[in-house]
Amino acid sequence: MSALQVLIAGGGIGGLAAALGCARAGCEVRLYERAPAFSEVGAGVQLGPNVTGILRDWGLGDELQVVAAFPEQLQARSALTGEVLGQLPLGARSIERYGAPYVTVHRADLHRALARAAMRDERIHVNLNQPVTDFSDAAGAVTLTIGATYRVEGDVLVAADGVWSPIRQALIKDGPPRVTGHLAYRAMLRTADLPPALRANQVTAWLGPHVHVVQYPVRHGEWTNVVAIVEGAPPSDAHDWDHGANQADLMHALGRVCAPLQELLEAAPGASLNAATWRLWALADRPPVRGADQMARGLVALAGDAAHPMRPFLAQGAGMAIEDAAELGRAMAMDAVDVPTRLKRYALARWERCARVQARSARNGQIFHSTGLMRLGRDALMRVMGARLMDVPWLYGR
Numbered sequence: 001m002s003a004l005q006v007l008i009a010g011g012g013i014g015g016l017a018a019a020l021g022c023a024r025a026g027c028e029v030r031l032y033e034r035a036p037a038f039s040e041v042g043a044g045v046q047l048g049p050n051v052t053g054i055l056r057d058w059g060l061g062d063e064l065q066v067v068a069a070f071p072e073q074l075q076a077r078s079a080l081t082g083e084v085l086g087q088l089p090l091g092a093r094s095i096e097r098y099g100a101p102y103v104t105v106h107r108a109d110l111h112r113a114l115a116r117a118a119m120r121d122e123r124i125h126v127n128l129n130q131p132v133t134d135f136s137d138a139a140g141a142v143t144l145t146i147g148a149t150y151r152v153e154g155d156v157l158v159a160a161d162g163v164w165s166p167i168r169q170a171l172i173k174d175g176p177p178r179v180t181g182h183l184a185y186r187a188m189l190r191t192a193d194l195p196p197a198l199r200a201n202q203v204t205a206w207l208g209p210h211v212h213v214v215q216y217p218v219r220h221g222e223w224t225n226v227v228a229i230v231e232g233a234p235p236s237d238a239h240d241w242d243h244g245a246n247q248a249d250l251m252h253a254l255g256r257v258c259a260p261l262q263e264l265l266e267a268a269p270g271a272s273l274n275a276a277t278w279r280l281w282a283l284a285d286r287p288p289v290r291g292a293d294q295m296a297r298g299l300v301a302l303a304g305d306a307a308h309p310m311r312p313f314l315a316q317g318a319g320m321a322i323e324d325a326a327e328l329g330r331a332m333a334m335d336a337v338d339v340p341t342r343l344k345r346y347a348l349a350r351w352e353r354c355a356r357v358q359a360r361s362a363r364n365g366q367i368f369h370s371t372g373l374m375r376l377g378r379d380a381l382m383r384v385m386g387a388r389l390m391d392v393p394w395l396y397g398r
Contacts, residue, residue, distance in 0.1 A: 003028045003123075004332060004339065005154035007144055009132040009167055011038065013045075013107070014304025014321035015160035016114035020058055021329030022158070023123040030154065031124065032146060034131035038115050043186040043279075044218045044225030045107050046203065046315035047322075049396045053100035054326045060113055067109040069217035070101055071202045074390055076382060079208030082258035086382035088390035090203075098396045104203065104216040106188075106225070110318070135167060135300070142299045155339055157300045158328065160321070163284050165306035171297055174286075177309055182283040182365070184312070185228040185250045187268045191221055195263050199224075206261050207378075209371040211254050213261060226264065229312070230254060231369065234282030250278055285309045285362070288355035292347035295354075301343045303328065308354040313364035316357050316395070324350060357395065 004027045008015050011033030019029045047055070047068075055064060074088040090102040118124045127146075134145035135157055142157040159167035163177050191199050203216040213228040230253040247268060254265075268277045286309050289295060295307050304321030331346035370378055382389055 004156060005030070006156045006158060006332070007142060007152065007154040008032065008158045008160055009135075009144070010160035010162060010304075010306070011035070011115075011126065011128070012160065012162065012304070013111055013114060013318050014306070014324065015158075016111070016118050017322045017325035018158045018160050018303050018328055019118050019124045019126075019325075020114065020121070021325035021327075022156075022332050023118075023121050024058070025329045025332035027123065027156075027332050029124045030127065030152065031118070032127045032130040032132050032144065032152075034129070036129040038111065038128070043107060043188065043227055044216060045105055045110055045318045046216065047103045047105065047110075047319055048316070048392075049094050049098035049100035049102060051319040051322050052103050053098075054322055056100060058117065060117060063113045063116075064103055064105065067113065067219060068103045068105040069201065069219065069221050071104055071216055072200075074102075074203045074205070075200075076205045076207060076390065077261075078379065079206040079211060079213065079254075079257050079261055082260045083379075085207070085379050086386035086390055088387045094396070104218055104225070106218040106223070107318075109219065132161065132167070135170070137298045137300055140299075155299065156332070156343070158303055159300060159306045160303045161306050163286075163305040163309040165302070167300070168302055168306050171300055171302070172294060174294075177284040177286050179234050180283045180285055180311060180365075181231055181233075182311070183230050183232045183234065183253070184281050184283055185230070185253075185278045186280075187226050187278045188218075189224045189226060189264075189267050191217060191224045194224060194267050195260070198260060198264050198267075205368070206257070207368050208254070208257060209375060210369050212368040213254075213265070215264060226268075227312075228254065228265070229283070247278065249280075283311060285311050285358070288358040289351045290355070292344060292351045295347035295351050296343040298340055299343070301328065301346055307350075308358055310358045311361045311365050313368055314357060314361040314392075314395075316361065320354055320357055323353075360392075360395075 006022045006027045006029045008031040019031050022029050072091040076085045094102040130146045136143045141153050143153045206213040210231045215226045218225050295302050303324040327349050328346050331342040334342050
């Protein structure tokens with residue numbers, strides 16, 4: 001029996017992971033990316049043990065050791081007072097309890113590791129500067145249109161073309177994503193430039209009314225990723241996730257914060273000059289998927305943000321894309337059933353978990369940004385329960 005021909009639209013983290021998952025199942029993979037070169041940008045990514053275990057199984061554990069950081073704990077602090085509200089040990093505890101580490105990594109480093117693995121695999125054929133402009137699923141085959149006229153045919157199409165996926169829109173016709181009303185400011189800071197008290201090897205979440213800030217180490221702790229999420233109107237072009245921003249805009253949006261958090265934010269290069277050292281993007285998501293048919297139909301499967309774009313309040317966007325890829329690989333290896341059934345199995349295995357993560361992410365955002373009595377109750381509960389509230393066994397223990 002000849003190998004299945006899998007076509008993948010999109011060469012981000014989700015697309016590259018899907019390529020690796022399908023190749024491990026013995027498929028021939030052709031990936032099409034519209035950009036002329038791989039140049040994944042952005043900030044940091046948190047990867048829970050549910051994800052790092054997959055990457056380890058794919059042989060990428062050593063590469064993560066080289067490029068990532070391994071935080072010792074997750075700490076929640078008040079953005080208003082600086083008080084430590086709760087802590088969850090990570091490090092050795094994550095390995096002991098869940099069998100894999102909790103990792104923080106720059107998005108570009110993770111993307112590069114996946115791209116290198118794909119380039120090493122002779123079953124994966126990466127095509128850059130090849131935008132997918134249309135597709136059809138008919139007569140037992142799927143056909144992609146690349147650019148204006150070039151067409152390629154395969155057995156399966158995996159749409160990993162992001163939150164604004166045109167393939168999803170053509171397949172499901174459920175309209176565009178919703179802009180959530182959140183703005184994310186991000187910056188990369190040299191850890192050596194931070195005040196000593198802010199250089200700990202941990203993930204710190206600063207929680208305040210209508211805002212929160214997350215910081216964590218990347219690149220073996222030499223750099224610190226900082227993301228501040230505030231509530232506000234999006235830029236005029238919500239499709240473009242990368243806009244310039246400056247310190248003055250951020251500090252105005254945050255309002256009153258404690259001295260340690262202010263020192264952290266003012267450590268950004270050029271902050272005193274209000275230079276555009278921060279990048280800004282508007283958050284967009286979709287409601288939780290409602291069933292398997294929203295993740296696969298016929299010979300087409302959706303993966304990553306094309307299937308289940310989510311808010312970042314559970315730090316699982318990249319993780320769910322990598323989980324999708326692993327499950328897709330398992331489905332593609334089911335040689336005893338036809339391709340539509342394999343994709344249906346993939347969707348059935350994924351949709352409820354993805355919906356739960358999407359819903360929990362949205363709820364976390366309400367909790368993180370809470371005000372008034374809800375904020376006071378949150379803080380009191382975290383002081384008492386701490387790690388029990390912050391741990392997520394149903395997610396990490398998969």
